[in-house]
Structure formats: structure tokens, C-alpha cells
Amino acid sequence: MTEPTPAVLDEPIPEGHEPSGKRGARVITREMVTMLTVPPILVAAVFGGFVWWRQTAELDVVEANQLRWSLLINSRFHEVFPSWNPMDWHAPFPSWNPATWYDGPLLQGLIWEHVLLTVVSAVIVVAIAVPLGVMLTRGGLKVLAPIVVGIANAGQAAPSVGLIVLLFLWLDGGFWTAIIALSLYGILPVLRNTIVGIQGVDPTLVEAGRGIGMTGWMTLFKVELPLSVPVIMAGVRTSLVLIAGTASLACFIDAGGLGEILQTGISLFKFSLMVTGAVLIALLALLIEWLGRVLELLTRPKGI
Amino acid sequence: MTETGGTNSDRAISGAELRLDNVVKRYPGQKVAAVDSLSLTVPAGEIVTFVGPSGCGKTTSLKMINRLIEPTSGTILIDDQDIRSDSATSLRRKIGYVIQGGSLFPHMTVATNVGVVPKMLGWDSAKISARVDELLDLVGLDPDRYRDRYPRELSGGQQQRVGVARGLAADPPVILMDEPFGAVDPITRQRLQDELISIQRELGKTIVCVTHDIDEAIKLGDRILILQEGAQIAQYDTPENILAAPANDFVADFVGAGSTLKQLSLTRVRALDLNRPTTARVGDDTAPVMQHAEQAGDETVVVLDDRDRPVAWPWLRQMRNNPTVRGEPRENLLTIDQAATLNDALDTMLTSTHSKVIVTGDRDRYLGVLDFETVTDHMRHAEREAAEHVEQAQRENGVPGQGRHERTPEDSHD
Numbered sequence: 262m263t264e265p266t267p268a269v270l271d272e273p274i275p276e277g278h279e280p281s282g283k284r285g286a287r288v289i290t291r292e293m294v295t296m297l298t299v300p301p302i303l304v305a306a307v308f309g310g311f312v313w314w315r316q317t318a319e320l321d322v323v324e325a326n327q328l329r330w331s332l333l334i335n336s337r338f339h340e341v342f343p344s345w346n347p348m349d350w351h352a353p354f355p356s357w358n359p360a361t362w363y364d365g366p367l368l369q370g371l372i373w374e375h376v377l378l379t380v381v382s383a384v385i386v387v388a389i390a391v392p393l394g395v396m397l398t399r400g401g402l403k404v405l406a407p408i409v410v411g412i413a414n415a416g417q418a419a420p421s422v423g424l425i426v427l428l429f430l431w432l433d434g435g436f437w438t439a440i441i442a443l444s445l446y447g448i449l450p451v452l453r454n455t456i457v458g459i460q461g462v463d464p465t466l467v468e469a470g471r472g473i474g475m476t477g478w479m480t481l482f483k484v485e486l487p488l489s490v491p492v493i494m495a496g497v498r499t500s501l502v503l504i505a506g507t508a509s510l511a512c513f514i515d516a517g518g519l520g521e522i523l524q525t526g527i528s529l530f531k532f533s534l535m536v537t538g539a540v541l542i543a544l545l546a547l548l549i550e551w552l553g554r555v556l557e558l559l560t561r562p563k564g565i
Numbered sequence: 566m567t568e569t570g571g572t573n574s575d576r577a578i579s580g581a582e583l584r585l586d587n588v589v590k591r592y593p594g595q596k597v598a599a600v601d602s603l604s605l606t607v608p609a610g611e612i613v614t615f616v617g618p619s620g621c622g623k624t625t626s627l628k629m630i631n632r633l634i635e636p637t638s639g640t641i642l643i644d645d646q647d648i649r650s651d652s653a654t655s656l657r658r659k660i661g662y663v664i665q666g667g668s669l670f671p672h673m674t675v676a677t678n679v680g681v682v683p684k685m686l687g688w689d690s691a692k693i694s695a696r697v698d699e700l701l702d703l704v705g706l707d708p709d710r711y712r713d714r715y716p717r718e719l720s721g722g723q724q725q726r727v728g729v730a731r732g733l734a735a736d737p738p739v740i741l742m743d744e745p746f747g748a749v750d751p752i753t754r755q756r757l758q759d760e761l762i763s764i765q766r767e768l769g770k771t772i773v774c775v776t777h778d779i780d781e782a783i784k785l786g787d788r789i790l791i792l793q794e795g796a797q798i799a800q801y802d803t804p805e806n807i808l809a810a811p812a813n814d815f816v817a818d819f820v821g822a823g824s825t826l827k828q829l830s831l832t833r834v835r836a837l838d839l840n841r842p843t844t845a846r847v848g849d850d851t852a853p854v855m856q857h858a859e860q861a862g863d864e865t866v867v868v869l870d871d872r873d874r875p876v877a878w879p880w881l882r883q884m885r886n887n888p889t890v891r892g893e894p895r896e897n898l899l900t901i902d903q904a905a906t907l908n909d910a911l912d913t914m915l916t917s918t919h920s921k922v923i924v925t926g927d928r929d930r931y932l933g934v935l936d937f938e939t940v941t942d943h944m945r946h947a948e949r950e951a952a953e954h955v956e957q958a959q960r961e962n963g964v965p966g967q968g969r970h971e972r973t974p975e976d977s978h979d
Contacts, residue, residue, distance in 0.1 A: 463668075465664060465665075465666075465668050466668055466670060466671075468633065468664075468668075469662070469664050469668035469670075470670075471633060472631060472633055472657060472664070472741075473657060473658070473662050473681060473682050473731070473732075474654045474656075474658035474659075474685055475654070475681075475685070476654050483670075484670060487672045488670075488671070563672065563715060564671050564672045564674070564715030564716065564717060565672050565717070
């Protein structure tokens, strides 16, 4: 039966196909589901394979020592973080003192160390790059944006080993030197995405905000930043992955991380250690990338 | 039968008088001023439309009123108070601002969007949510259904409605509209225009509306300000007077040919007699309704909801199948407001299968049905009258064309 007045009004009103869940819930596409489920499954599978190999293969003394297990099963978190002493430049965590590592190069310790290097650097990167990026989109500072992005670009273009070694020569080795190097290295994606994200906010929305009486700060916090969160978070994810990969070089300046296994493998020409180091770093990077994606999805404001 | 409710003379006016006095805007590095000495008074409670070719300074003039653009010199007064006597942000919170496409914040729900200004003004949340519901209802959106939606879940027309609701949220005396209906399709635009007129009839705000569409200007404006390059006033008058006696060639050109036909845009549907065919309520028994309709010789029945709003318009043969009268979602039925012009009415009839159109009043209340014959009769009558009017105006003003400025070929019609 046709309607007596079939004239179509507006575009189709989205009412027939109301989403089954809560109104305005984030849209989850098939692609996103794939992106979110495949990496952890892959990581779990490969890690499972590694565990199987580690348990069944016949290891010589060096390998067995280097890939000591006990910690993975019997968590030594309290030993890893016995007392926080940030004033100790070389080893804020005493039990992580590189001097002690050779007695027990602890797999879990190295993983934790790698994660800590990555996360601390990423937090510092966000704390610096987001406010800096915001500043570079405001009024008179806008002209400085290309210069600062240029510097950050150069920071990233410089070989990471070079950056780390330069800082080592200047500041000596240790955890915080590595953090500075990694932060410098990871700042560009967040900085650039913050600037691009804020510049990409529809100017009519900003003007609408001003036009209905928002102050400059309110426009920033209620309109510009929320709308650029997806872009900024994409930068954070890129940065996390960059840092996680580069953190493998931290072992050269006595800052630990999974690079340790790789380095030992190379210097002793132990193929098994090299592969283990490479695989574990890759798995960690994959996992961190995945976490970045989850974070991206969770922080994305509803409605966009 | 044509008019229900109050007339224009006794309606409430909540708007404020707006006065521009020798306002100039000169951008650095440009020889010609964007706005050169604009003086203008907008009476309280009227809609004034700013219309003119692109780059004539109409939007600049509008934005100077809420200080998005600061004038180089001159003063702007709202209710005899200089707009610079307060900070720009607190001024803007007292002026409604409606922008093309609604410009809703996509990460906020409809309710949050509408409640932004009241929240900044420090209203408590209960008052804000009551106000939001009231406004959504006013602009024709069911609050229960739309309150918690995000802008991307709305159609263009619905977004624009929310935009209007946001502009009205803090009950500002003055509302500025910048090409408010530029981004929606013609039928929706016409409907939104009708609703704006209806809302304005109810609220009596002072509205300044920028548009490049002369038809929209004629339809919406109590007065029209036609601007030339540099925001020079070409004419500032009522639509009737501008159509009957354009001040110069520029205006005549801008208003365009067929101004006799355009007179149709001036005639509101409320000036015509409406038919009152059989009506029924949602849920009534079909049999007595059909009997009544057949006796009255009607082929269709207008179905109203509990708030007297038309919701369906079935033919008798379509009703036969159901024991009770059924409604449809109101959005699916094409109706026009009593303030719609005859042009709109004809447009709507042509898209309808009835060759008639349902006319509504305040808040979509049903008034009657307008048919094609009534309109054509009126057209013939109006044409005759308009011809006489123009003749008379020419006799009074002497030879037409006297004192007209040189026309340049670039003058755009927009």
C-alpha cells in the first residue's frame, strides 16, 4: 500500500535501523574487529611457540642462563621494583643494576625493562608534544610550527643509534639517558599529529564555538582537542611502536631491555639468542601497537 | 477560518532593538572598506534579512554584531546599549547564533549541543534539560527520540533544526543567522523557513538573517536590506515595497524578473480560505469516520494525533483495510505552515498525489487543506492587483528609472 503523500522529506531519517545497542555507541566495523583480535592471537601463538621451544630444546649453559625462566612463572615484581630511586641516574631500580645482570639475565626483568623504557618515554612524549603542539596552533606561535616540526623531523631522521650514543657521550649511560633519547626520537609523530589534528578541526565549528560565547580555552578543551583526539592518538600509537623498537638499542648504554639478549647473541654468535631477542622484541612491539589501537578506540569521543 | 490564534499586532515581543551607527570595517592592506559606513535600525521583534551578491559585506556586517569581527569604527547598540560595554564572550552568550548546516559539535549529543550556552551561563542541570526538551519540541523534534542522539545520526534538516534550537537556548533577545538554510535540499529548506516564521510568530525575537537567496529574503523578512559592494545600502524596506518599487536598477536587477510572480512569494497561505475535509484521530474506529467522509463527499481523511498535528492523509480505499484509524511517523507527511507562501504551497502540491496540501499553524497544529483551485483563483486576482499597484506607483513616482545608477554587467543575481 502506498502512502497518499509519498513526498520525500529530508534525507532518510535514521530511525528504521536503530543500532541495537545503546544509542550513539561507537561504530565497530568488521575491519576494526580484525585489527583488534588478530594481533593478540598472533602474539599469543608465537609466544606459545617460543615457550614450547624454550622448554623442549636442549640449551647450553650460556643459553640457559640468558633465557632463565623462573621469573616468568614466579613473578618477581617486588624484586624488580624494590625501591624507586630516581636520583640514581644509572639504575633507578637497584635490582636492575646492569652490573648484576650477568649473574642472572632475567627474561622477565628484561621484558619489564623494555616495557618500562617504552611507557615512560611515551608518557614523557605525550606530556611534552601535546601541549607543545597545541601552543604551536595558537595565535602568534603559529609561525613557529614549521620550524619546530622541522627540528622534530631532524630528531627522527637522525639515526637512533647515533642519537643514543651522542647522549651517552654527553650524559653517560643509564636508564634516564635512554629515556631522553627515546623521548626525543618519539616526539615527532605526536607533535605533528597534534598540530595536524587541531588544524584539521572544521574552522566553522571553532567559529561556532566562539560565536556562541565560548572563551578561547573553552573552544580548545570542548571543541578542538576532543575533535582531534583520534588524530593525536594515532600519533601516540606510531610513537609507541617507534619507541618500542628503538628501545632495543638501550642496552648499548647500560639501560637494559630486550636488546640485551640480542646483543649477547650477536657477541657470542648464538643463533638461538639472536632469534629469541628478535622475536620477543617483535612480539612486544606488536602487543604495544595493539594496545595503542585499543587506546585509540577507547579515547575516541562518541559521535565521531 | 483562515486565521487562528493571535494576529501580529498583539503578539509578545521578546526581542530588542538593534542599531548600527556608521559602522565601518576596513581590513589592513585593502583600499576599499569591506563595510563602509553602515547605519541601520532593526526594530525589536522583526526579522531583517541581509541580502546581496557575494562579497558585498553582508556576513561581515552580521559578524560585527556579535563581535566575531571588530568594527574599525562606528557603534552598534542593542537596546540602546553599546555592545562593547561588556566582554565579547558574555555579549555572544546573549546573542543567538545560527550557522549554515547547524554547525553542531559532532562529539556532543543533541541535548548537550543545545544546552551549551545555558551551561556556560551557569544554569542548573534540571533547568537546562527542561529547556532542551522545550526547544526540541519547538523546532519539531521529539525530545525523547532525539535528545541523546549524536549529530551524525540526524539528517541535514534535523541538524539544522537543532542548530536553531541551540541559537534560541538561552532565550536571547537578538538572533543572528548566517545562511541558516543554505545546506539543505529545497523542500526541507522551505519547511525550515516555514517553521522559523512560525517560531518567530510565537517568540517575537529580533532576527538578523544573512542570505544570498532573494526568494528566501522575501519570504522570511519583515524587512529586507539589499546591500551592494562595501555594504552600501541599496534599499532597506518591506518586501512588498521592494517588489513594487525597487529603488534603483541594482535592486530591480537583484530582485530579478517576474516580480509579479514573485508577489506570490509575498502571499501567505493564511490569507486564503482553507477547506476543512473530514478529520479523524489516531485510534478512532474506521467505519463511522468513513461514513462521515462519504457523506461529506471527501475522498481522503486527515488523521490527527493527540496534539492536533496531522500524521497521515489516507484515501478512503486505503482505510478500508484497517478496523481503526492508523497514524504514521509525522515526518513522513508533507505539510506546510500557514505562513508558507503560495509558491511553496504550489511546489508542495505538485509533489503530492493529492494536488492539495495540508496547512498547519503553531507547533504543527492542523488548520485545514488548501487546494489548487483556490491558489489559481488567487493568482489571477493577485496578478491583476499587482499590475494596478505598479501602475499607481509609477504614476506617483514619475517616470521609472529616474536617478538610477549605471548598471555594470558584473552585477550578479546570485
